Amino acid sequence: MSEKISQLCSRYGLKPSRRYGQNFLLDEAVLDKIIEAAELSKSDTVVEIGPGFGALTFKLAEKAGRVLAFEIEKKIKPFWDDVLSHPARPASPELQRGEGGAKGGRENVEIIWGDALVSLRATKGRSNPDGLRESFPWFNGIASPAFAGVNYPRNDTAYKVVANLPYQITSPIIRAFLEADNPPELMVLTVQKEVAERICAQPGDMSILSVAVQYYAKPEIVAIVPRTAFWPVPEVDSAVVKIDNRQQKTDNRVKNEEFFKIVKAGFANRRKLLIKNLAQLVSCCHPERSETQPRDPLTQSLRDSLPATPASGLAWRAGSTRPDARSGLGRNDKSSGGKNNPEVLKQAFAKIGLKETVRAQELSVEQWQKLADCLGPGQFN
Numbered sequence: 001m002s003e004k005i006s007q008l009c010s011r012y013g014l015k016p017s018r019r020y021g022q023n024f025l026l027d028e029a030v031l032d033k034i035i036e037a038a039e040l041s042k043s044d045t046v047v048e049i050g051p052g053f054g055a056l057t058f059k060l061a062e063k064a065g066r067v068l069a070f071e072i073e074k075k076i077k078p079f080w081d082d083v084l085s086h087p088a089r090p091a092s093p094e095l096q097r098g099e100g101g102a103k104g105g106r107e108n109v110e111i112i113w114g115d116a117l118v119s120l121r122a123t124k125g126r127s128n129p130d131g132l133r134e135s136f137p138w139f140n141g142i143a144s145p146a147f148a149g150v151n152y153p154r155n156d157t158a159y160k161v162v163a164n165l166p167y168q169i170t171s172p173i174i175r176a177f178l179e180a181d182n183p184p185e186l187m188v189l190t191v192q193k194e195v196a197e198r199i200c201a202q203p204g205d206m207s208i209l210s211v212a213v214q215y216y217a218k219p220e221i222v223a224i225v226p227r228t229a230f231w232p233v234p235e236v237d238s239a240v241v242k243i244d245n246r247q248q249k250t251d252n253r254v255k256n257e258e259f260f261k262i263v264k265a266g267f268a269n270r271r272k273l274l275i276k277n278l279a280q281l282v283s284c285c286h287p288e289r290s291e292t293q294p295r296d297p298l299t300q301s302l303r304d305s306l307p308a309t310p311a312s313g314l315a316w317r318a319g320s321t322r323p324d325a326r327s328g329l330g331r332n333d334k335s336s337g338g339k340n341n342p343e344v345l346k347q348a349f350a351k352i353g354l355k356e357t358v359r360a361q362e363l364s365v366e367q368w369q370k371l372a373d374c375l376g377p378g379q380f381n
Helices: 002-011 028-038 057-063 074-085 116-120 131-135 167-178 193-199 208-216 253-266 274-283 297-305 341-351 365-374
Strands: 045-049 066-071 109-113 160-164 186-192 218-225 238-244
Touching: 028 057, 028 160, 028 186, 028 218, 028 238, 045 057, 057 066, 057 109, 074 109, 116 167, 167 186, 167 193, 167 208, 186 193, 193 208, 193 218, 193 238, 208 218, 208 253, 208 365, 253 274, 253 365, 274 341, 341 365
Parallel strands: 045 066, 045 160, 066 109, 160 186
Antiparallel strands: 186 238, 218 238
């Protein structure tokens, strides 16, 4: 199969790009597990990121009613132009059933040419809080000239995301989908094995990444994928992770923001006791600005989890962990009426049954939610 993909790359002048994370999944058994995990029917709309030469795309098209696939690599546009203009014939001599592709079943496939991350990027809490609405209209039902001619579903249409994600955009893509106004009901993603394990971690080994994903959805690892299942062979193994969002816990944006402010503060130093990390948040003692912490909760621990290799290095942007005074958190002793904030924290811990010696990684999402309720806006007035 790697030889066949190599032939296609040669035909279309494509050299697999490390920048775009182009590692083609070759293993038919893994592709079948992805399809099975997605629980597809002809009523489903599926979004795919990075279809490449369609090994997964064609399988999705056979099972789903509609497939919208984002592809950034314009060099393979002639391949897709040919495939989609002749839906009744095999995709190519190199890709036929049983060899990584499929015959027919492509009239329900649409390729969206461009950077999926740019299209989906969440800008919540920055200069344009509605960036998702403008850049990906069918999430939110607002038209955008960037996608003129694309027949998007209505903003309340249920959809699923199934993709072999480029490693370097894993966290931002997951974040964009989970925080969308109309999030997918299910995601089945191939990601780095270590990242999948962090996403699915249990109390005792939690991180900001696992808390963030589990706050919105229920994740599980479907399959471990050895690096040899890809071409070119990456430097690390992968895993297929299923993120079930059909029982989303909250769509309250303000509450979500307050929740993650507390979580970020709690994980500021994993070696410290949680109560000491949170003391800076509730006392607002003007902590030093961190120039190494990323802004969003879904990326902070992902940065720490990835091996420091060129293939997986991410361009993290510096941010601040200083509490936002407008949130009602981080008020000083004077503004809180002279209350002893360490004592307030101790009372909050006792109320929800937490030991004062507990560390952030030991809490479940449910415990974080209870703690956020205790330390939310107005609790120090």
